[in-house]
Structure formats: structure tokens, C-alpha cells
Amino acid sequence: MPLQLIDEDGVPTSLGDSIGIDVGLARSLHADMVLARRLDHEALALQRQGELHLWLMSWGQEAAQVGSVRALRDSDTIFPSYREHAVALCRRISPADIMRQWRGVAHSGWDPAESKVHINSLVLGTQTLHATGYAAGVRLDRSDEVVMTYFGDGSASQGDVNEALNWAAAGNLPVVFFCQNNQWAISTPTSKQMRTSLHVRAAGFGLAGYHVDGNDALAVHAVAQDAVARVRAGGPPALIEAQTYRMAGHSSSDDPKRYRTDAELSAWQAKDSVLRLERFLRRAGVEDSHFTDLKEKEEAFAATVREECKALTGDGLDAVFDQSYAEPHPVMEAEKSQYLARREQAVA
Known part of the structure; x- marks a missing residue:
């Protein structure tokens, strides 16, 4: 079973109770996730209005992204795939820069040297090789920097990803591979992609393996913290499999109703990461003003997203x-x- 600190109702598990949960951290992660989800919804609406040519949704995967990126230092480098919008926001990349590529006015929206976030990689799995090569440079520089790269369960079937895992392990490179297992490789379910769980593969490559509930931001943060600390201290590279769910289609061009059932979607909606963390905060006695202020911030943020998108020119x-x-x-x-x-x- 994947590691979990709070359940679907926002109640701490026995493990969560035993290690203690930082309510301040939970508030911060919740705020990050709310804004990330609003960006996603606004950008999809803008795509439907013809303002963006394409959009890859991260709806449902906010906890996996926010929990993991907040476990890194700002000096650590990130290699994303193409739907890590929450990661980008946490690294202070503006909505305009996130949407620039999808509006078709630039090949990439931001400067990787400033944010320490590499540009989006649309070729499936290639970013894991980039991350491994960069990590080799980090090792040669004798730096304590850690590299994190994100990929999906579908990418795990690519040769590039398996080569990256092997090279990282063979060279004992300072890289954390973070797999967001969102259950679908476009229209192919995980059950038809592989016979063993991804985190189980880690041992075969010589990596440290982790399995976490990807809809539990606090659990993701705890696991990522441990993995990053071990890698930074010189331990073997790590592979984290976060069990989560892509609530929308693969992209704005995809219709998920053609290949998955309403019952499956409803079951995962009950595990929604944002609502789960809100329930925990309310149970923990966080004042209503936190949610009221956050709602106002969210609405102002949404207006900024719309304005910045329509102002983009190339x-x-x-x-x-x-x-x-x-x-x-x-x-x-x-x-x-x-x-x-x-x-x-x-x-x-």
C-alpha cells in the first residue's frame, strides 16, 4: 500500500498521528494547490475560447507536484515533462510564461537559468535522460545539488526512461525520478502497460524505491524530503511512484469519456487532493479567514491568468x-x- 498520512476524509492515519503533522506546512501546500488548479481550469477555458492552441491538464495531480517540489531547495534543478504547471508556479514562474508555449508565440516560456526549471519536454521521457546527464555534471562539480525529474506511468514504458534509470544508478548520480502514476497513458490503463508496480522496478536498477499516495500532499512531501535528503547525502538515486489520477483528458484534444467510466472518475473524485487537505485543515481548527482570503486570492489570480494570456504576443x-x-x-x-x-x- 502507498504511504499515506491523511485519509480521504482529511483524518490523520496512524502513521500521520505518530510522526505529527505540521499544520503550517499543510496550509502552505493547500494554497499552492488551489492556485495551481485554478490556473489549470482557466487555461482550459482559454483554450476552448481559442486563446491557447493546446493545453495539458494537471487537474488531480496537484498534491504530487506541490508536495514534491516543496521538498527541494530553490538551488535544485528540475526537469519536467509537459504538465507540471503546479511545479512551475511554486518556482515563481508566471502564468504568462507557463502559457506562452501553448499560445504558440514562443518555443518556451521561461529562462531555465533563472527558475532552475528546464523547459517542457514534449518528447516522451526524454527529460529523464536530460536530468541524468545534468546530474552527472553536478557530480563532477562536487556540488550538493539534487536533480528531480517528473514523468508519467506511460513514459516508464519508454526506452529512454529505463536507460536514464540505469545510468543514474550505475553512476550513483544525485537525481530523484518522480513518477506521477495517473493511471492512464492517454487511453491505455496502467493495468495493460505493466505487470509490476513502478516502484518495485527501483531495486532492479539499484535505486531507492518509494510508493506514496499521490493525492496526499503531506505524504508526498514527507517521502520526497526523505528521498532528496538521502540523495543529497550521497545515497543512491531514488524513484518515487506517486499514485494519483488525471481528472481531465490527456490534453484539451482528448475525450476521456471514450475510454474510462463515470464510476472510475467518481471513485477518484472522492479522493480529491485539494478537498482532502481542506478537510484536514478545518478539522485542525484553521480559521475560516484562511479559506476566505484564499478564495479572494484565487479570484484575483484567475483574472491575472486571463489578462496575461490575452496580452501574449510573439x-x-x-x-x-x-x-x-x-x-x-x-x-x-x-x-x-x-x-x-x-x-x-x-x-x-
Whole structure:
């Protein structure tokens, strides 16, 4: 069974009671999750209105993302896949920068050097190899930095991911592999993807394995803290499998009703991570003003998301020729001149 500190009703488990739960941390994680979910809903609505070309939802996976990223130092580097919007928000990446790529006005929305979050990787699983290579550099630099990379259960079937796990273990590299097992690889259920749980594979590679309830933000945070501390101290790289659920479709182009049942969705809605943490906070005696203030902050945040999205503009097509190579390139310069000449002719 995955590790759990609070159950679906927000009641601490026996383990949660024994180790004690930091209510202040719970409040902070809850606020992060509420804003992340609102970004997700607003962005999906903007996509339906034609303001974004595509959107990959993280609805339902907020606890896994927020709980894990808050266990890192700001100096630790993150390699996401393409739906880690909550992670980006926690690293102070603005909604505009998160949406820029999905509006089609830039190849990426933010500077990885500033946020220590690498750009989104849409090629399935490739970010795990990037993270492993970066972690090798960290080891050579003799730094105490830890690298975390996110991937899904579907990506775990990719050769790239398995190569990354093996290289990380063989080199004892400072990387934590965080799998958000959201039960579906687009329309293929986990039950048809694999015969053994992902965290069980860790031992075969020589990794430290963890299994956690991905809808329990406090449990995710505790597990991630332990894994990160062990890796930072020189222990073997770690693999965390967080059992969670993708509440929406794989993307804004996907219709999940074609492959999953209403009963399954309802069962997971009862385990909703945001409501679970709110129930815990209310049971813990957190004052109503926390929720009232958070609701006001959420509404103001939603307005900002809408405004920032509609204000996004991109460079002209001529920028493509300047950005194809790091250094000036004669072929690109010639093609740019041809393009500009034809554009002037068309205007004339």
C-alpha cells in the first residue's frame, strides 16, 4: 500500500498521528494547490475560447507536484515533462510564461537559468535522460545539488526512461525520478502497460524505491524530503511512484469519456487532493479567514491568468532565422533576406 498520512476524509492515519503533522506546512501546500488548479481550469477555458492552441491538464495531480517540489531547495534543478504547471508556479514562474508555449508565440516560456526549471519536454521521457546527464555534471562539480525529474506511468514504458534509470544508478548520480502514476497513458490503463508496480522496478536498477499516495500532499512531501535528503547525502538515486489520477483528458484534444467510466472518475473524485487537505485543515481548527482570503486570492489570480494570456504576443517569423543556430549562419542569413524581401513585396 502507498504511504499515506491523511485519509480521504482529511483524518490523520496512524502513521500521520505518530510522526505529527505540521499544520503550517499543510496550509502552505493547500494554497499552492488551489492556485495551481485554478490556473489549470482557466487555461482550459482559454483554450476552448481559442486563446491557447493546446493545453495539458494537471487537474488531480496537484498534491504530487506541490508536495514534491516543496521538498527541494530553490538551488535544485528540475526537469519536467509537459504538465507540471503546479511545479512551475511554486518556482515563481508566471502564468504568462507557463502559457506562452501553448499560445504558440514562443518555443518556451521561461529562462531555465533563472527558475532552475528546464523547459517542457514534449518528447516522451526524454527529460529523464536530460536530468541524468545534468546530474552527472553536478557530480563532477562536487556540488550538493539534487536533480528531480517528473514523468508519467506511460513514459516508464519508454526506452529512454529505463536507460536514464540505469545510468543514474550505475553512476550513483544525485537525481530523484518522480513518477506521477495517473493511471492512464492517454487511453491505455496502467493495468495493460505493466505487470509490476513502478516502484518495485527501483531495486532492479539499484535505486531507492518509494510508493506514496499521490493525492496526499503531506505524504508526498514527507517521502520526497526523505528521498532528496538521502540523495543529497550521497545515497543512491531514488524513484518515487506517486499514485494519483488525471481528472481531465490527456490534453484539451482528448475525450476521456471514450475510454474510462463515470464510476472510475467518481471513485477518484472522492479522493480529491485539494478537498482532502481542506478537510484536514478545518478539522485542525484553521480559521475560516484562511479559506476566505484564499478564495479572494484565487479570484484575483484567475483574472491575472486571463489578462496575461490575452496580452501574449510573439516575435515575427523572421526571428526563426536568428534562433535556429547559436552563431550566425550563412544559409539562415540568406533565407532571412529572401523572406524579408518577399514580405516587403507582399506588403507593396
